[in-house]
Amino acid sequence: MRATITNVSRREFLHEVTAGGGFALAVTLPGATRVAEALMTGTAAASPTDPFNPNVYLQIDADGTVTIVAHRSEMGQGVRTGLPMALADELEADWSKVRIEQAIGDEARFKTGTYVDEPGTQNTDGSRSLRHFLRPLREAGATARAMLEAAAAQRWSVSVTEVEARFHQVLHRPSGRTVAYGDLVAIARDLPVPPKEQVRLKQSSAFRYIGKEIPIVDLFDMTTGRAKYGIDQVQPGMKYAVVARPPVYGGRVTSVDSSAAEAVAGVERVVRLEGTPPPSGFLPLGGVAVVARNTWAAMQGRSKLKITWDDGPNGAYDSTAYRAQLEAAAMRPGKVVRNEGDVDTALAGAARRVTADYYVPHLAHATMEPPAALAVVADGRCEVWAPTQNPQGTRDTVAKVLGIPSDRVRVNVSLLGGGFGRKSKPDFIAEAALLSREVGAPVKVLWTRDDDMHHGYYHTVAAQHLEAGLDARGRTVAWLHRSVFPSIPSTFAPGVTHASDGELSLGCVDLPYDIPNIRCENPEAESHVRIGWYRSVANIQHAFAVNSFASELAHAAGRDPKDYLLELIGPPRHIDLTRGGVKYMNYGDPIDLYPVDTGRLRKVVELVAERAGWGRKLVAGRGLGIGVHRSFVTYVATVVEVQVGKAGEISVPRVDVAVDCGFVVNPDRVRSQMEGACIMGLSNSLYGQVTFRDGRAQQSNFNDYPVVRINAAPRETRIHIVPSADPPGGVGEPGVPPLGPALCNAIFAATGKRIRNLPIGGQLGA
Amino acid sequence: MLTLRVNGVERTYGGDPAMPLLWYLRDELGLTGTKFGCGMALCGACTVHLDAGAIRSCVTPMAAAAGKSVTTIEGLSADGNHPVQRAWREHNVPQCGYCQSGQIMQAAALVAKTSKASDSEIDAAMAGNICRCGTYARIRAAVRAAAGKGA
Numbered sequence: 001m002r003a004t005i006t007n008v009s010r011r012e013f014l015h016e017v018t019a020g021g022g023f024a025l026a027v028t029l030p031g032a033t034r035v036a037e038a039l040m041t042g043t044a045a046a047s048p049t050d051p052f053n054p055n056v057y058l059q060i061d062a063d064g065t066v067t068i069v070a071h072r073s074e075m076g077q078g079v080r081t082g083l084p085m086a087l088a089d090e091l092e093a094d095w096s097k098v099r100i101e102q103a104i105g106d107e108a109r110f111k112t113g114t115y116v117d118e119p120g121t122q123n124t125d126g127s128r129s130l131r132h133f134l135r136p137l138r139e140a141g142a143t144a145r146a147m148l149e150a151a152a153a154q155r156w157s158v159s160v161t162e163v164e165a166r167f168h169q170v171l172h173r174p175s176g177r178t179v180a181y182g183d184l185v186a187i188a189r190d191l192p193v194p195p196k197e198q199v200r201l202k203q204s205s206a207f208r209y210i211g212k213e214i215p216i217v218d219l220f221d222m223t224t225g226r227a228k229y230g231i232d233q234v235q236p237g238m239k240y241a242v243v244a245r246p247p248v249y250g251g252r253v254t255s256v257d258s259s260a261a262e263a264v265a266g267v268e269r270v271v272r273l274e275g276t277p278p279p280s281g282f283l284p285l286g287g288v289a290v291v292a293r294n295t296w297a298a299m300q301g302r303s304k305l306k307i308t309w310d311d312g313p314n315g316a317y318d319s320t321a322y323r324a325q326l327e328a329a330a331m332r333p334g335k336v337v338r339n340e341g342d343v344d345t346a347l348a349g350a351a352r353r354v355t356a357d358y359y360v361p362h363l364a365h366a367t368m369e370p371p372a373a374l375a376v377v378a379d380g381r382c383e384v385w386a387p388t389q390n391p392q393g394t395r396d397t398v399a400k401v402l403g404i405p406s407d408r409v410r411v412n413v414s415l416l417g418g419g420f421g422r423k424s425k426p427d428f429i430a431e432a433a434l435l436s437r438e439v440g441a442p443v444k445v446l447w448t449r450d451d452d453m454h455h456g457y458y459h460t461v462a463a464q465h466l467e468a469g470l471d472a473r474g475r476t477v478a479w480l481h482r483s484v485f486p487s488i489p490s491t492f493a494p495g496v497t498h499a500s501d502g503e504l505s506l507g508c509v510d511l512p513y514d515i516p517n518i519r520c521e522n523p524e525a526e527s528h529v530r531i532g533w534y535r536s537v538a539n540i541q542h543a544f545a546v547n548s549f550a551s552e553l554a555h556a557a558g559r560d561p562k563d564y565l566l567e568l569i570g571p572p573r574h575i576d577l578t579r580g581g582v583k584y585m586n587y588g589d590p591i592d593l594y595p596v597d598t599g600r601l602r603k604v605v606e607l608v609a610e611r612a613g614w615g616r617k618l619v620a621g622r623g624l625g626i627g628v629h630r631s632f633v634t635y636v637a638t639v640v641e642v643q644v645g646k647a648g649e650i651s652v653p654r655v656d657v658a659v660d661c662g663f664v665v666n667p668d669r670v671r672s673q674m675e676g677a678c679i680m681g682l683s684n685s686l687y688g689q690v691t692f693r694d695g696r697a698q699q700s701n702f703n704d705y706p707v708v709r710i711n712a713a714p715r716e717t718r719i720h721i722v723p724s725a726d727p728p729g730g731v732g733e734p735g736v737p738p739l740g741p742a743l744c745n746a747i748f749a750a751t752g753k754r755i756r757n758l759p760i761g762g763q764l765g766a
Numbered sequence: 767m768l769t770l771r772v773n774g775v776e777r778t779y780g781g782d783p784a785m786p787l788l789w790y791l792r793d794e795l796g797l798t799g800t801k802f803g804c805g806m807a808l809c810g811a812c813t814v815h816l817d818a819g820a821i822r823s824c825v826t827p828m829a830a831a832a833g834k835s836v837t838t839i840e841g842l843s844a845d846g847n848h849p850v851q852r853a854w855r856e857h858n859v860p861q862c863g864y865c866q867s868g869q870i871m872q873a874a875a876l877v878a879k880t881s882k883a884s885d886s887e888i889d890a891a892m893a894g895n896i897c898r899c900g901t902y903a904r905i906r907a908a909v910r911a912a913a914g915k916g917a
């Protein structure tokens with residue numbers, strides 16, 4: 001991806017950014033593909049290049065202050081620190097003089113064109129902030145550095161070859177004179193941007209910040225209560241609202257008696273909201289809103305509403321019955337999505353056949369900050385303040401529900417109290433906009449935890465059937481994988497019953513094993529709830545089944561699971577998925593730049609095994625399990641040490657993770673993401689499940705949807721980062737998929753009991 | 767009408783005495799450092815100190831705060847340098863940061879009582895505070911460090 005860098009110091013319309021006569025560069029990144037878009041539509045078409053569509057701004061003021069306008073949403077992954085760090089490094093800036101400003105989701109500055117034509121380049125999902133933006137931002141920093149050097153040379157009337165930028169100053173080497181960056185702004189403003197060939201990126205030995213453990217820029221605010229999330233936003237005259245939404249996806253209000261609600265002190269209005277029939281996409285679900293003077297009054301009012309609902313077509317959705325349906329579908333042939341060799345013949349001729357069926361239920365994001373947003377609608381315009389991963393999708397959704405052009409909507413992005421994919425769906429923000437228009441005042445909508453659990457964009461529910469044939473020496477010669485689950489595109493388009501190529505590319509069709517006969521199939525499934533992307537998406541179920549099955553095959557062959565895993569992976573090579581007719585999405589990235597590299601996969605397995613002391617003696621009741629998975633073009637192998645008590649209670653003394661995510665900007669944030677991913681993987685595997693009866697989600701809060709607490713967290717988590725100069729891979733998501741199967745493989749090693757259905761819950765007796 | 771102290775300031779409140787303290791702090795005083803996560807004493811995001819003890823403000827009615835002294839994250843220290851806050855920064859604890867006000871308030875109450883907390887004491891004291899981002903390993907390390915400094 002080639003970035004265009006433009007000197008915008010004198011651009012009128014940028015007055016907010018360039019106030020005070022600063023030196024400003026704009027960075028435009030064409031053709032950013034969007035993983036979510038690929039998942040929704042099954043394609044990842046590169047978007048056309050806009051003539052002037054900057055994504056990032058960099059400004060240096062006369063007092064030397066450097067402002068970097070960060071365009072990616074911060075939800076705990078550290079991107080507000082990581083990208084600016086890289087830019088500041090190339091700029092030779094003094095980090096203490098760097099300010100980070102959050103970009104707004106805005107037509108004029110961040111893109112032109114429509115959402116459909118040019119998918120939102122601000123959308124923070126798919127673990128790709130660094131993957132796609134690192135190089136352009138480094139180039140921007142290096143360009144600004146070159147321009148400051150040119151400005152100094154001009155000021156001193158010396159050759160530019162005699163000057164050198166060093167830590168917020170430019171040095172004239174022969175004379176030892178220096179000039180501060182701020183004093184060069186007036187000249188640099190009028191200099192042309194040098195051609196790309198003349199801009200040198202730093203050698204790694206010259207890095208000041210890249211590769212160092214720089215504390216996140218929001219650290220002080222986050223430890224003093226000053227950090228502002230979506231739920232914390234305030235505007236003068238603001239009202240507070242909660243919404244009673246249809247308990248079943250696609251349901252409607254038939255009647256409402258709001259008299260008791262209106263009688264609650266502090267309640268000001270009760271408002272009917274129109275819903276959107278399925279597939280409702282990003283649009284609100286409708287229902288009845290209570291608008292009040294404070295949150296408590298709104299909640300009290302809502303509890304007194306008497307609503308009768310028409311449940312609509314999903315009123316019979318029942319997780320027990322649906323599971324039986326999915327499992328039956330997994331036993332029948334489905335659409336073939338990868339086919340190499342002849343699986344049926346190889347299975348028929350195998351010395352030994354192994355089969356296993358796996359089940360992974362719906363999961364809820366349960367971001368610590370529930371969905372919440374503030375909107376002000378006035379004079380045909382709308383301004384929102386929201387914790388969104390997707391400011392441009394928000395702008396377009398808000399414009400659509402209000403029936404106004406997108407350029408009349410301004411989206412201010414707050415910090416996100418967790419995202420995990422939930423906050424790239426702007427339904428809750430559109431609710432705030434509709435309510436503000438209705439009551440003629442700023443309105444903040446808050447989702448309670450029940451709302452969040454009951455009206456999520458759930459992780460799908462999946463049944464998988466695997467079959468393998470082993471030859472007389474125990475080698476796997478045939479592999480059949482059927483994966484059936486309601487798909488994300490079903491939330492956006494009617495009649496969708498197959499998974500998208502994008503979803504199947506998440507750990508199913510990209511099986512990196514050296515097996516001559518492989519077939520992957522996708523039977524049909526209908527969906528009855530909103531299916532969304534949830535941290536690492538379909539990799540969750542696929543990595544679980546594939547890694548569990550690999551361990552089952554090792555057991556069948558009488559081999560050590562780690563050794564057998566390496567044998568399955570085979571020699572270092574780049575996997576050619578076209579041979580099996582696969583439409584492989586590769587996380588929106590070119591396969592030549594980011595191949596499926598079994599050498600890197602082997603390496604993380606070998607590294608984690610060594611660091612975890614694979615094969616070491618353990619006391620009774622303990623076991624080690626391993627899992628490895630490539631996702632978001634990053635390679636992660638995990639070893640879990642589990643302890644299973646006499647009554648079946650599970651604890652995790654230790655987890656080791658080896659990660660090869662290519663070039664690392666901030667190792668501390670890579671480690672923290674891996675640590676957090678282990679906790680999330682543990683929550684998913686131990687407890688995570690949302691079930692439905694009569695179309696209604698049966699879980700409502702952390703009592704019946706438990707997540708890992710500190711006392712269930714691993715005693716020790718060790719993260720081992722593979723030093724690499726490869727292009728950067730994702731970090732936010734790839735730690736999640738291998739944890740679950742590594743845990744279940746460890747449980748098998750400890751107890752001989754094989755977990756094929758998640759969550760583990762009480763399956764061991766505890 | 768009831769009175770209480772919030773971060774050292776005398777306040778009077780004349781609204782619904784059943785309203786949880788959380789919403790008084792957030793909606794009426796604008797002290798948004800105290801967070802909402804569950805509303806049912808299940809997550810600890812809303813933890814504040816009532817007199818010296820850590821409590822869940824989402825289930826503490828205003829009536830129960832009458833005549834008492836409330837400390838929120840904003841009032842934990844004048845300059846943000848309470849030993850627990852410093853330890854949190856030294857260990858780079860936060861990811862999204864949302865749960866951390868509650869975690870810090872809970873940890874500050876523990877550290878005020880103990881100068882040397884064992885891992886199991888830390889786990890027991892902090893088990894009511896969920897961090898969905900999974901910063902637990904660093905929370906343990908930060909609490910250990912803060913306790914060691916005799917806050």
Ligand code: FES
Nearest residue numbers: 803804807810824
């Ligand atoms: S909001 Fe009070 S404990 Fe969760």
Ligand code: FES
Nearest residue numbers: 862863865897899
């Ligand atoms: S840091 Fe995000 S919930 Fe704890």
